[in-house]
């Protein structure tokens with residue numbers, strides 16, 4: 568695939584995403600719904616410190632996502648075995 572074709576595909580994808588985002592925002596605005604937020608607490612989370620496939624505890628942390636820089640509410644790990 569030529570580089571100009573790749574650029575064209577990328578541009579089309581961005582336009583499609585923007586179109587969907589714009590439509591969603593307009594729907595939200597039309598409904599005039601109040602935004603709802605639900606707090607996440609440590610007790611709401613489930614921690615899995617072993618591989619889901621083989622059960623090994625030898626896992627390497629790949630990514631962590633924190634809420635307000637304190638509560639780690641999402642982590643991704645890879646099995647080392």
Ligand SMILES: [Zn+2]
Nearest residue numbers: 618621623646
């Ligand atoms: Zn494993």
